[in-house]
Amino acid sequence: MRALISDVHGNLEALDAVENQTAGLEIICLGDVVCYGPDSIECVRRSGSWHSVVAGPLDTSMLDHRPDQWSPTINATIQRLRKRFSDSPDARELFETIASYQSEFTSNGILHFHGVPGNVRDWIFPEEIYCGKKLDRIANHSQHAFIGGGSHIPGIFRRNQSNWEFTTPQNGKTYDLPTDEKTIVTLGSVGQPRDTDPRAAYAILDDTSITFHRVDYDIEKTRRKIEDDPDTENIHGARLPGGR
Template sequence: MASVRLLLLSDIHANGVALQAVMKDAWTRKFDRVISLGDALGYGPRPREVLDTLRDLDATCILGNHEDMMLRLIHHPEVRGEGIVAQALEWQHGQLSKRDISELHQWTDGVDDPLVGARYRHGTPTSLDDYSDSVTSARDIFANWHGRLGFVGHTHVPGVYATLNAPVGEWIKYQAFQDGGSYMVPPAARVILNPGSVGQPRDGNPQASYAIFDTARHNFQVYRIAYDIAQTQAQIQAAGLPDVLGARLSIGK
């Protein structure tokens, strides 16, 4: 395997302030490639700014469920959704350029990367919108996917599910990274690695979350970065988006 440092971003959710803070930190740590694991859009007040940043980074962009909903909104505007998700996406649609929309159509539901030996997908290695959010779900995923490295998002919670060889077959172990931390992938393990959410963390820590994976060291490092939450909240209010989208940022839920 070639030595590569992957910058892993997920669930940015149009939070430009959080993404700026993450990138300011990430540039000090060095990386070779950028992978956005879906849901760059949805919820937040700066969709074009986020897409511009990902474009400038030449990021590999994976389709998330919010992008999937955005594409359905673009192609079927007569089918109006309900709730805050639909409200945010409709507003964001009006902010996007023709170039943004054209490039959004090129995002794929999962990518297999032979250079790294990994699969990138939003929900699980086998699904766009299922969740890798429990030992039970991880056991089912590992039973239906036989790869070694899977990078996912969707839960907004940074963590690792890993297989461990045992007399009765594979056991599943979980490790969370609420305050950041490092994980060395064991040589024989199969793993599902989640960098958490840049723009809307949901593990009780409101700090933005991202990760770097070093293929030479087999190391997955999660970083938690403080950002100006009040600025994003003010942008949400100015955009006329639901107040709850700003309030939840303060508590990381």
């Protein structure tokens, strides 16, 4: 079994809670370890011990910032964070860790990616259930299952013959990943959930099933740290209690 996480976004308290729940398991992270939270540097340090990390667009922006891809506000955040990384005494190791992140990870017929295949900035939301052609394109990149990050909303899409069905996964419930069906999974977010559940999201994967979990963490501590951090926009802390 392996632990699956995504979209940590510099939220160390949420990451601590998840790592405590998954102690002893290999961790696969589907990207965006950095930005929005106050502890991106420490989260990148932690990532160096994980089994595999798939790069998200904010991760790669630490190495190659392309301002035309971001809004002015996010550009400013990226620039401030890049300076923090550069000023850190272990800057070289931090940048080498991010550079080691993979573009994708495949195991047992399951493709792990941030976003959708070929585009880390295009994400899968529940309303994509009405976009069958898009889901078909995504599913056809994997043998039988695709697991993605980036949307910050957990979900399961199953193709039943020619039709797709969507399920909102329940905390602690296990869902099969049959090898004779196409399944698309979105993990949700450790550090910035967007499904109105403020708890950190993660999943446990084995060869034939996935179990979704939520865990409480000290949201107020993270929120206060963001408020006290001049380089982090307050909105990223204010939205945490509502999971929005």
